Amino acid sequence: MNRKPSSSPRSKKQTAGSPVEGEPVFVAVGFLRRPHGIHGEMLMDVLTDFPERMKPHRQLFLGDSHEPVRIEKVRWADQSMLIKFEGMDDAEALGRFRNTVVYVLADQLPPLPEGQYYHHQLLGLRVVSDEGQFLGVLEQILETGANDVYLVHTPEDKEILLPAIEEVILSVNLEDGEMVVHLQEWA
Known part of the structure; x- marks a missing residue:
């Protein structure tokens, strides 16, 4: 089975998604660590397999409140990204976004090839054996x-x-919310 692109923070607080049925689903794509310099940039850990989608004017959502912002510019700094948001020029005021998860709407993610899924699509699926036995929930x-x-x-x-x-x-x-698996016999 093909590796699934990640859509959740690896070691950060896992809050992607929406707890209320029918609300938009948000997927974590970054983690803001701290302000950088005096021109309103933030140092961000990238948590997406599609960093090239971080472009000017793209809408993102910050923190658990999903505060909407737009990207003004981005540039790479080693393994992290320096990101500046439109209308946010005060490095000191940006401190409130320190250690904040950055989200996109799940329905704005690029489509994947057949047989590949985002993690958020798999979480919560009913798991059934190939013999029809309900095993549990992923x-x-x-x-x-x-x-x-x-x-x-x-x-x-x-x-x-x-x-x-x-x-x-x-x-x-995904439509039926089910994954069928073959349980391995380990000697």
Whole structure:
């Protein structure tokens, strides 16, 4: 199974998405660390597989309140991005955004090739074995390097770890909210 592009902070507070049914879904794409310099730039850790989409005039949303802002300019600084928002020129005032998650609307994400999914699309899916047994709900995705690992919470309050590989993940049906898996027999 193809690696899924990340849509959540790896070690930061995980607050992407919307807790209320019917509200817009937000996906984390960055983490503002601190103001940089005196011209209104912020140092941002990039949490998206599509950093090229961070362009001037793009709308982003800051923090748990999803405050709307627009990008004025961006530039790279080593592994981080320096980002400036339109109308925000005071470096001191930007301090309120220190350690803040940056979001985009999920429906504005680029489409992925068939068989690939964003993490936020998979979280919450019902997981069923290829024998029809309900196993639980996909609650977390662990990024291990070689392949992702899906953590499924069972009705018995246990956890099942499933490697995101073709031999295990047989199908994903987003419309039905279901993932069919083949449980491996480990000797």
